[in-house]
Amino acid sequence: MRKVVIHHSAMFPKYSEIQIPLLRELSKRGGRSKPSERGPHGRTVYEALADYFDLSEEARNTEIPASGRSKWKNMVRWARNDLKKKGHLNSPRHGVWEISERGWQVLENAKSEATARGDFDEDEEIDPETFKKSQEIAEEIGEAGEEYVLSYEIQELKSNGLAELADRVHRVSLENVAAGFDILSYYSNGDEKYIEVKSSKSHYTDFEITINELRTAKQHGDDYWIYRVKGVGTESVDVTKLRNPVKLIEEEDLLLQPTKFRVSLGEEIEE
Incomplete structure (x- = not known):
């Protein structure tokens, strides 16, 4: 399995991508820390996040022109400012970053989704019941996200006077889970549109993509879309549409990070 990170440049993640990892890093430090303090593994908050994003x-050494300040540290501080504006971080005293009550809830939602994917923090302990429950919740969120996109596509076609095409939009995932996409929709000219839906309750931008999905995306090119549905089950649902993800990966607007590996036995190992 591969994790996909949306980048606005080849070198750095987006500010929004830094927010949840920042909360997760602070949680490892008891929920509060100065960003330059070294945590349990001997890294500052800046260093730990740089490692997270590889x-x-x-x-890491890029400086802001004319100021000499670290661009990466500046980006982390901006992510912190955004979290503070949302009420997810507090400043109990100068220089200290502390997770608020709302921030803990946001983090819990994000961690639940990460757990369902098998994405665990260092030294984290997850009992089987919690893991199973997280997977069940993730499945419900996935179902809700697909239904949202299905309704969205149908309404878009109907609003353009294309009711006949709207009637043909359907969830392929209910018929064939190996199709490599979830929704079959249509352009206004009747051409097919293949949509893979990636859903979450949080507004964190990472998601996972399979080899099968990448293979299908390559096959369909510009007609293959990823709809990233965030805020599922809340009043602030947001959809990011990514056309031709293979091309975006080649252009480094999407970054693939391996999270699982398939292992084959070498010929020297006896069975």
């Missing part, structure tokens, strides 16, 4: 040495 930033290159070039990115």
